[in-house]
Ligand code: SF4
């Protein structure tokens with residue numbers, strides 16, 4: 381990008397995130413492709429990558445049960461994470477129901 | 479092709495063009511061709527025709543235009559229409575559940591000066607004159623250490639008032655106790671004090687040196703200007719006495735001056751210049767927080783203030799280009815914020831990292847809220863901060879709750895302005911005091927321009943003085 385130079389720290393972070401944007405192309409469902417997942421998506425919910433929020437999307441439709449806690453035994457596993465963009469730190473992959 | 483320009487602020491200077499991306503607080507330098515493409519896309523690139531027109535207007539060949547657009551898209555300066563304003567993961571997350579790292583200890587609710595504009599009513603904070611007792615001071619220190627996260631290695635204690643030096647005995651005892659706790663807990667503790675400087679003695683100079691205390695002296699102007707604003711209760715001025723008393727501190731270095739700017743002392747250039755010449759390491763100016771027509775700034779006053787800030791900032795830039803630091807702290811602070819790309823939901827650490835403790839044990843959102851019952855977070859005698867109350871207040875005052883700021887380009891750097899100014903003028907810290915927003919925006923723009931100019935003329939300055947170790951050419 382010789383014509384544009386990022387100056388401050390945030391601009392450098394944006395530029396760096398474009399370099400590691402490794403979204404892949406799927407052949408069907410989320411596991412068949414090199415899908416980086418929401419944690420490396422650069423724009424959270426607005427990321428054009430359809431797998432940007434694979435956690436919140438997958439629990440509903442994905443057949444690959446290993447990816448998320450099953451929603452029948454762990455009904456509230458997503459409750460503390462109403463908004464992936466803001467609350468992702470609250471996610472627990474296997475909730476402590478005991 | 480369906481793209482629009484995301485929210486940006488363009489800054490033009492002699493030979494470079496800069497763009498500040500509002501949602502992520504990123505700042506870019508770009509060549510004039512890129513700038514003209516970005517400007518040309520202002521109405522959106524919704525069709526291939528609009529792209530062709532842009533290409534024709536630019537005089538560049540289509541492959542070059544495509545390349546420029548590609549880069550603008552990567553940096554999210556051009557985005558699909560539904561994706562504007564996205565902060566993405568670059569927003570600075572508020573740490574509303576974390577422990578406090580800084581305590582403002584109000585050791586004396588009384589003052590030997592009688593400044594007319596004082597928001598604390600000569601240090602009384604809506605109460606009676608009181609000094610904090612030793613036991614209470616120790617309770618505060620213990621609370622600070624007890625509640626602190628294991629990861630926090632360094633804590634800060636600010637001695638504040640009224641005039642804190644009126645309670646030297648308790649300051650000393652609190653400092654000694656904090657040092658003991660720091661040793662036992664394997665942490666460090668930093669001290670600072672804000673004083674009017676009138677009571678400084680050689681003994682106090684030694685004490686402050688011994689605890690390595692950062693000293694800020696409040697002075698509002700030179701000579702008579704200061705004396706009119708900062709008189710003793712008898713009416714006598716304080717300037718000559720203060721300068722005389724703090725001389726040994728100035729010789730030690732590290733003393734800052736803090737200037738409260740009112741309608742009556744708008745000549746900040748003279749004040750800052752003279753105080754720096756007198757040996758202060760830095761001088762910062764802050765508009766008064768008074769709600770009193772004799773002092774408050776209004777439209778034309780803000781213009782005079784900005785003009786003065788402009789002159790001082792120019793000096794700062796010129797010195798920075800020569801590799802030297804000029805001690806005008808307002809611009810230094812804003813340059814730091816721009817460098818880091820502040821993108822915050824809160825303007826300051828009040829209630830997040832910092833809390834103020836009054837002599838009666840009440841702990842408030844910050845020093846300026848002491849004595850305001852609605853902003854008490856807890857009591858040190860009853861175990862400290864009530865975390866539920868703290869979260870409630872923090873949720874109330876965060877930027878995302880503020881519709882007044884939602885269309886302001888400076889919102890993620892300014893984050894809604896000082897809660898206390900908002901409280902004083904609007905009756906509620908969650909409402910924006912819009913009167914000073916034009917001034918704030920002009921000032922933030924000045925900060926962006928100053929940073930952009932320094933980064934283009936002497937970027938090493940940033941690595942040396944603003945962010946040690948920062949590698950400018952990477
Ligand atoms: S300048 Fe005013 S409108 Fe803009 S963020 Fe600050 S307080 Fe809000």
Ligand code: SF4
Nearest residue numbers: 826828844896897898
């Ligand atoms: S609320 Fe205002 S006075 Fe209090 S810490 Fe924040 S900026 Fe400072």
